[in-house]
Amino acid sequence: MGAFIDFFRGPWHIAVYTYREGIRKKTLIGFLILSLLVIFGASFISSYLDPTSETDIDLKLIKDICVATISIFGVLITIFISASVVPGEIENKVIYTILSKPVRRIQYLLGKFLGAQLIIIVNLVLMGFLFCAALYMRQQVFPSLLLWSLLLTYFEFLIISAFTFAVSCASTSAVVPTIIGLFIYITGNLTEFLKDVQNRAGQSGKWFDDMIGWVANALYQMLPNLQNFSLKTQIINGQPNDPPTDVLIPNLMAYGTLYAIFGFLLAWVIFWRKEV
Amino acid sequence: MSIAIQTSKLTKVYEGSFRAQDVHALKELDLIINQGEIYGYLGPNGSGKTTTIKMMLGLLFPTSGTIEILGNPNVGSASVKRNIGYLPEGAYYPDFLKGEEILEYYGKLYGLGGKDLRHRMAETLELVGMTHARKRLLRGYSKGMRQRIGLAQALISDPAILILDEPTTGLDPIARKEIRDILANLRDKGKTLLISSHELLEVELICDRVGILFEGVLQAQGTLDELLVQRDVTVDVDDLDDATAAKLAERGLQVEDRVGTRAKLRVASAITAYEALELCRAFNLKLIGVAPRRETLEELFVRVVGAAQSTRRQ
Ligand SMILES: Nc1ncnc2c1ncn2[C@@H]1O[C@H](COP(=O)(O)OP(=O)(O)O)[C@@H](O)[C@H]1O
Ligand SMILES: [Mg+2]
Numbered sequence: 001m002g003a004f005i006d007f008f009r010g011p012w013h014i015a016v017y018t019y020r021e022g023i024r025k026k027t028l029i030g031f032l033i034l035s036l037l038v039i040f041g042a043s044f045i046s047s048y049l050d051p052t053s054e055t056d057i058d059l060k061l062i063k064d065i066c067v068a069t070i071s072i073f074g075v076l077i078t079i080f081i082s083a084s085v086v087p088g089e090i091e092n093k094v095i096y097t098i099l100s101k102p103v104r105r106i107q108y109l110l111g112k113f114l115g116a117q118l119i120i121i122v123n124l125v126l127m128g129f130l131f132c133a134a135l136y137m138r139q140q141v142f143p144s145l146l147l148w149s150l151l152l153t154y155f156e157f158l159i160i161s162a163f164t165f166a167v168s169c170a171s172t173s174a175v176v177p178t179i180i181g182l183f184i185y186i187t188g189n190l191t192e193f194l195k196d197v198q199n200r201a202g203q204s205g206k207w208f209d210d211m212i213g214w215v216a217n218a219l220y221q222m223l224p225n226l227q228n229f230s231l232k233t234q235i236i237n238g239q240p241n242d243p244p245t246d247v248l249i250p251n252l253m254a255y256g257t258l259y260a261i262f263g264f265l266l267a268w269v270i271f272w273r274k275e276v
Numbered sequence: 277m278s279i280a281i282q283t284s285k286l287t288k289v290y291e292g293s294f295r296a297q298d299v300h301a302l303k304e305l306d307l308i309i310n311q312g313e314i315y316g317y318l319g320p321n322g323s324g325k326t327t328t329i330k331m332m333l334g335l336l337f338p339t340s341g342t343i344e345i346l347g348n349p350n351v352g353s354a355s356v357k358r359n360i361g362y363l364p365e366g367a368y369y370p371d372f373l374k375g376e377e378i379l380e381y382y383g384k385l386y387g388l389g390g391k392d393l394r395h396r397m398a399e400t401l402e403l404v405g406m407t408h409a410r411k412r413l414l415r416g417y418s419k420g421m422r423q424r425i426g427l428a429q430a431l432i433s434d435p436a437i438l439i440l441d442e443p444t445t446g447l448d449p450i451a452r453k454e455i456r457d458i459l460a461n462l463r464d465k466g467k468t469l470l471i472s473s474h475e476l477l478e479v480e481l482i483c484d485r486v487g488i489l490f491e492g493v494l495q496a497q498g499t500l501d502e503l504l505v506q507r508d509v510t511v512d513v514d515d516l517d518d519a520t521a522a523k524l525a526e527r528g529l530q531v532e533d534r535v536g537t538r539a540k541l542r543v544a545s546a547i548t549a550y551e552a553l554e555l556c557r558a559f560n561l562k563l564i565g566v567a568p569r570r571e572t573l574e575e576l577f578v579r580v581v582g583a584a585q586s587t588r589r590q
Contacts, residue, residue: 006387013384017370024372093368097429100333100362101385102354275336 010103011111018115035073043134066131078157079181082164084174085112143240149231155256156229162263169271188226280468281309286341301327302492316479317472319489325472361430365441376410386433400428420451437468480573495580504571509549511541512564
């Protein structure tokens with residue numbers, strides 16, 4: 001037990017440092033302020049402008065905007081921070097002073113990854129809190145469904161974060177990992193479409209179509225299905241305090257964690273003999 | 277005397293990516309750094325000093341050959357790094373932190389904490405003369421202050437071995453002298469110091485042993501007494517005029533540091549000291565003194581590197 005705690009001590013200090021450094025980044029602060037403005041604007045201002053039109057459509061629209069905002073800005077922050085915590089430190093050479101301390105490389109990576117998660121979670125909580133408050137003031141019911149949705153959204157971000165982080169360990173700048181992160185996010189949300197591509201391509205029997213079908217299937221099998229993590233339809237159409245339907249939350253959390261562990265191990269394999 | 281750091285046949289090739297040429301940065305390097313000494317690791321820019329040091333810390337990996345630190349070949353492991361304090365080349369530290377916060381962070385990575393850590397922080401800040409600026413953000417530090425904080429973070433765990441990559445490059449003379457004094461002081465406390473530098477005068481002032489690296493090959497290694505040969509003799513004279521100076525030069529006595537009628541005559545190896553004195557008498561010069569002259573590190577350096585360059589050309 002003592003050894004176990006000792007192993008996590010270094011990573012914890014690195015994580016706290018990474019968090020403190022990360023929340024100062026101007027890009028991140030910019031994303032956060034923008035997203036809060038959008039949520040605030042959509043949910044509060046609209047009611048002031050036209051207090052009589054408390055229609056269903058109006059509320060749906062607001063929810064739609066807010067869910068989309070949290071998802072898009074949240075994923076931008078996730079990708080941005082996961083792509084830059086390690087390359088940023090290689091670039092400013094602070095990494096020399098850290099890796100020369102009695103810290104193992106896996107501890108270093110763990111610290112950086114945990115620090116990125118802290119930043120992602122704090123951002124998600126800030127955005128989620130504002131949305132919850134807005135919904136509560138509108139409808140006077142506790143928006144528990146939204147909390148479930150935020151939890152699942154975090155696990156979706158965790159997957160994207162882990163793979164972006166792995167790619168960032170192979171590169172010296174944050175540009176390539178950012179692009180790959182966006183790719184994972186977009187394709188991860190389009191896996192149903194990939195399945196569709198495979199089904200259609202399989203029908204003609206031409207070798208070229210077969211190949212496309214094969215690639216689509218490979219991507220479908222490999223990529224995490226990020227659509228699973230979204231409660232958007234239910235949030236928009238249902239009551240804010242409905243229990244989540246059609247999803248198995250523990251399974252999704254396990255699914256996200258497994259993908260994240262795999263991504264982190266990939267990062268370690270890439271990094272453990274990397275020359276800095 | 278036991279050995280602190282030893283490399284044997286240490287070789288490093290940076291593989292060129294995409295049609296770029298491979299760089300043979302180090303070739304079969306055999307270094308020995310004894311415990312309790314200041315070792316001056318010398319070489320012009322690009323000779324491979326930083327490469328060697330980074331391999332000692334596990335930041336780079338040798339292409340072949342081995343490194344042992346305090347008898348442990350497992351360099352880069354936490355147990356070896358625990359004994360080392362490292363000051364990287366250039367001053368890059370997280371500049372959103374205050375001076376003392378940086379020491380706190382690095383101290384924690386060594387596993388220090390609580391009262392121990394606070395005590396060490398105060399001690400090292402005092403040692404490097406940064407107590408007054410400990411609450412200021414690093415962003416506002418001058419280059420010299422950054423270098424001092426860098427030294428402090430290397431010292432925070434009171435390590436047995438200090439590896440300093442160009443610790444005084446870019447500093448003003450007073451700061452250099454102060455840092456030199458701190459380093460000599462650490463040696464006197466029994467620490468082992470490996471200092472890489474291309475500032476030869478400075479190294480000569482504090483180092484016990486030196487190694488001279490050129491193009492990845494160790495050209496010479498030893499104590500300054502072993503390496504610096506007593507090359508010649510100088511004769512201090514007075515009552516010298518221009519005509520005499522010219523005549524002396526023809527006979528093999530080079531006039532140096534002439535101030536008015538006083539001058540130093542450097543005796544070339546072609547003539548003996550006796551012959552030199554005979555000449556002085558013949559020209560009616562007033563003799564002030566005769567002294568042996570040791571080669572300077574700079575001359576040694578030029579000699580060694582020059583020899584290496586000429587063998588390479590052949
Ligand atoms: N990452 C690298 N990739 C390729 N070549 C490198 C790299 N780092 C250093 N070199 C080359 O290795 C040689 C030694 O460099 P270095 O160890 O930095 O020398 P020094 O510290 O003595 O100035 C130089 O020729 C340098 O250009
Ligand atoms: Mg160097």
